[in-house]
Amino acid sequence: MPDQDVKADAFNPSTSKKQAISDLEDRYIKLLESKIAHIESQLRHRKLEEGPAIEGHVENSEVEAEEAKKKSRYHIVLTEWDVRKGKFEEQSLPDIEDMTLIGPVTKPNRAFTFRKITGARSSRHHIMDDDFSSSSEVDVVSPELQKLLGRITSKWGWPEDVTQCASPYSALIYSWQEAQKEATAIEEGESDDEVQARNDLKELLRIISTSSGDVRLDRYFKDRKALLSEGTIRHEALWTLFPPGTLIVGQPCHEEPQIFVVESCQKSVRVDQKFGIVCYSFDWNGTVFSRVPFVMEIEQWGRERKSVTSLPFYPLEFHEENGLSRKESIDTLKKRLVDRGRKFVSFCVAEKGKQMFNYSNGAAYFHRGGTLLQLRRTNSSIELDDQQRGSLSDISDDRAAAAVGLKASWTPIEGAVIVDFASFLTYQPQAPILGSLSRYEGSLVELSPSRRAQSVFKNMYKFDWDRHPANQAMSDEQLLCCPPRVLGYALKQTTWAQLLVKHLDPPNKADDSTFNDQLQLGSEAKDLILKSVQAHAMSGKRSQGLDDFAPGKGRGLVIMLYGQPGVGKTLTAESVAQMTSKPLLSVGVSDIGIEGDKVELNLQRIFALAGLWEAVLLFDEADVFLESRGEGDNDLQRNAMVSVLLRVLEYYDGILILTTNRMRSLDIAVQSRIHLAIKFRELSQEQRANIYVSFLEQLDNKGLVEDFSDLKAWARKDSRRYNFNGRQIRNVLSTALGIARAEGRGLRRDDVIEVAQQTDDFKRDLYEQEAIYRDRQINQRT
Numbered sequence: 001m002p003d004q005d006v007k008a009d010a011f012n013p014s015t016s017k018k019q020a021i022s023d024l025e026d027r028y029i030k031l032l033e034s035k036i037a038h039i040e041s042q043l044r045h046r047k048l049e050e051g052p053a054i055e056g057h058v059e060n061s062e063v064e065a066e067e068a069k070k071k072s073r074y075h076i077v078l079t080e081w082d083v084r085k086g087k088f089e090e091q092s093l094p095d096i097e098d099m100t101l102i103g104p105v106t107k108p109n110r111a112f113t114f115r116k117i118t119g120a121r122s123s124r125h126h127i128m129d130d131d132f133s134s135s136s137e138v139d140v141v142s143p144e145l146q147k148l149l150g151r152i153t154s155k156w157g158w159p160e161d162v163t164q165c166a167s168p169y170s171a172l173i174y175s176w177q178e179a180q181k182e183a184t185a186i187e188e189g190e191s192d193d194e195v196q197a198r199n200d201l202k203e204l205l206r207i208i209s210t211s212s213g214d215v216r217l218d219r220y221f222k223d224r225k226a227l228l229s230e231g232t233i234r235h236e237a238l239w240t241l242f243p244p245g246t247l248i249v250g251q252p253c254h255e256e257p258q259i260f261v262v263e264s265c266q267k268s269v270r271v272d273q274k275f276g277i278v279c280y281s282f283d284w285n286g287t288v289f290s291r292v293p294f295v296m297e298i299e300q301w302g303r304e305r306k307s308v309t310s311l312p313f314y315p316l317e318f319h320e321e322n323g324l325s326r327k328e329s330i331d332t333l334k335k336r337l338v339d340r341g342r343k344f345v346s347f348c349v350a351e352k353g354k355q356m357f358n359y360s361n362g363a364a365y366f367h368r369g370g371t372l373l374q375l376r377r378t379n380s381s382i383e384l385d386d387q388q389r390g391s392l393s394d395i396s397d398d399r400a401a402a403a404v405g406l407k408a409s410w411t412p413i414e415g416a417v418i419v420d421f422a423s424f425l426t427y428q429p430q431a432p433i434l435g436s437l438s439r440y441e442g443s444l445v446e447l448s449p450s451r452r453a454q455s456v457f458k459n460m461y462k463f464d465w466d467r468h469p470a471n472q473a474m475s476d477e478q479l480l481c482c483p484p485r486v487l488g489y490a491l492k493q494t495t496w497a498q499l500l501v502k503h504l505d506p507p508n509k510a511d512d513s514t515f516n517d518q519l520q521l522g523s524e525a526k527d528l529i530l531k532s533v534q535a536h537a538m539s540g541k542r543s544q545g546l547d548d549f550a551p552g553k554g555r556g557l558v559i560m561l562y563g564q565p566g567v568g569k570t571l572t573a574e575s576v577a578q579m580t581s582k583p584l585l586s587v588g589v590s591d592i593g594i595e596g597d598k599v600e601l602n603l604q605r606i607f608a609l610a611g612l613w614e615a616v617l618l619f620d621e622a623d624v625f626l627e628s629r630g631e632g633d634n635d636l637q638r639n640a641m642v643s644v645l646l647r648v649l650e651y652y653d654g655i656l657i658l659t660t661n662r663m664r665s666l667d668i669a670v671q672s673r674i675h676l677a678i679k680f681r682e683l684s685q686e687q688r689a690n691i692y693v694s695f696l697e698q699l700d701n702k703g704l705v706e707d708f709s710d711l712k713a714w715a716r717k718d719s720r721r722y723n724f725n726g727r728q729i730r731n732v733l734s735t736a737l738g739i740a741r742a743e744g745r746g747l748r749r750d751d752v753i754e755v756a757q758q759t760d761d762f763k764r765d766l767y768e769q770e771a772i773y774r775d776r777q778i779n780q781r782t
Contacts, residue, residue: 081119116213286422341479362503563680566725
């Protein structure tokens with residue numbers, strides 16, 4: 001029976017004295033209405049006797065009552081739970097006769113039986129709830145009325161011939177305006193039976209809208225005028241707003257509006273229960289565009305009415321913007337979102353090597369503590385199956401958050417980012433994909449082939465949106481439903497993230513200013529790096545250079561940078577990426593792991609990502625991969641890691657930069673694969689001064705310095721007493737700036753001197769402690 005599934009919902013008992021009184025009042029009103037209807041029926045159908053009674057006629061009231069019941073067009077029954085007898089008892093209420101019967105009176109006279117049920121949901125279905133204690137059902141007898149109801153409601157899931165239906169009559173409520181038009185329509189050439197069916201429908205609608213026997217449905221019809229005129233709704237009636245196919249407005253991504261299409265919703269919720277819908281957006285998975293389902297929920301708020309537009313999501317038809325009419329508001333929003341959808345699509349289908357974009361200081365959504373290939377817990381790791389590409393609808397965000405033990409949030413970031421849905425889903429299969437919105441784990445509506453072929457169901461469920469090729473044109477409605485974010489990787493923050501479309505800009509053009517002006521490295525070394533990078537770019541696939549005897553080997557450029565910390569090794573890698581306009585993919589041992597069986601797979605994945613993005617790959621502090629292989633069980637794991645790197649490196653055709661602070665014993669096989677090795681010596685006094693000035697210029701350009709000339713003079717002369725490396729210089733200036741900003745002013749010379757002196761004292765104390773420790777070690781050995 002249509003809507004019968006609603007009765008099977010399970011809720012916990014929550015009965016209150018106030019509600020009990022309310023129910024008694026409702027029952028009293030219904031009994032009163034029944035009595036009035038009975039009196040009106042008697043007055044309306046009473047026949048005045050003309051002339052004297054026929055002799056010999058014996059009046060039999062019971063027989064006449066039974067005959068009257070048979071002849072009545074609309075039969076109303078009250079079904080009530082008898083606590084003493086432990087069963088339902090039926091009582092016939094005054095029937096309603098149709099005074100506009102069409103056609104011969106010899107035809108079957110019953111159109112439908114309307115059954116009002118009290119105690120049904122508590123006793124028949126073992127559910128105790130005040131509002132669920134009343135309902136109603138309709139047995140449709142008239143074949144013509146069955147067909148008419150089916151024609152109106154079949155698109156909402158009712159059969160083509162409706163023989164039975166039950167409250168809340170969702171399909172009929174969704175079609176209410178159409179049903180009202182059908183009930184009063186006059187079609188030329190209709191048969192008497194078809195005309196009669198329209199009269200029957202009109203009466204059915206009247207009963208449902210005035211005294212349905214369902215407390216919640218009766219309240220809905222009392223509030224219907226307020227919904228249409230004021231845009232307010234009760235929590236229990238939310239389902240009436242969201243028929244399948246409805247376009248709704250939500251804001252799951254950092255308050256960015258997004259359009260979804262409703263797939264289904266809960267038809268029956270209590271006042272203390274969340275209301276949920278299943279809906280879908282139009283999204284990209286790295287290969288094709290498709291519908292992607294999500295679950296959206298509205299928290300309970302009690303019995304009072306609430307503005308529809310104040311809800312977390314609501315039908316697009318209610319959308320309003322300041323100073324605009326509702327129609328103007330909807331048109332403005334649609335245009336804005338269609339334009340955004342076009343940008344979204346262009347970012348999604350960017351060609352290989354053109355997936356890098358600049359993110360202009362906007363919020364991004366990510367889990368802190370994630371690595372390149374997986375999300376991890378604090379102090380423990382999670383085993384993830386990376387063999388299969390993650391799906392857009394695999395797992396709920398709640399489960400994902402619980403799995404990783406980390407809190408995801410919207411955090412401002414800036415710098416270069418990579419848009420890559422396929423890799424995001426492959427290497428972060430448990431990460432959220434649309435803000436913190438839960439994803440639907442079940443399947444979408446399945447219809448028979450004949451129904452799927454009908455345009456009404458295509459328009460409602462958007463079946464033809466699935467597996468939409470990247471090179472095929474899209475409709476405005478598809479663009480309208482695209483999300484406000486893309487999935488990708490934030491290079492500077494080294495994390496996978498959801499990135500808002502509005503903050504994505506074209507990538508920065510190739511820029512060699514950092515390499516030429518800020519990098520403190522000898523001119524000869526710079527010249528070697530520059531020419532090596534240019535030669536690699538010009539050769540492309542080495543068609544103009546030397547090829548290895550084995551096809552596909554030795555086409556990459558491997559540069560090793562070694563020396564003390566803080567002298568510019570990482571900055572060199574960054575400047576190489578900038579002057580080649582390539583992304584810089586920085587990885588460390590934590591991304592690769594140290595377990596032999598996983599190292600090779602992880603290295604292959606990292607090199608694959610670098611190749612896919614045409615990135616400059618930086619292995620920072622790669623000591624463990626560079627040291628000479630030894631003998632014995634203790635060296636087996638390290639030996640395996642070095643061997644794996646060598647194998648993978650053979651076929652990498654991009655730029656790889658290795659950095660290390662410790663050069664002890666370099667493996668002979670690693671040496672043979674390094675094209676260029678640059679030693680970084682301790683910074684000279686002039687280089688330190690240049691680094692100070694470079695950082696101070698950045699701060700001055702942002703208006704954070706009080707007297708730049710004074711600070712520059714100090715950097716050129718007095719800073720020489722502190723033997724800091726580049727990283728320490730940055731830390732000194734950063735800390736000094738923090739002190740100045742805490743006092744609400746710009747950076748001064750005194751701020752820098754104070755922090756520099758403290759840092760120098762710490763260095764001296766640490767050096768003394770290290771000397772004492774070394775002496776103790778020497779004495780113990782002797």
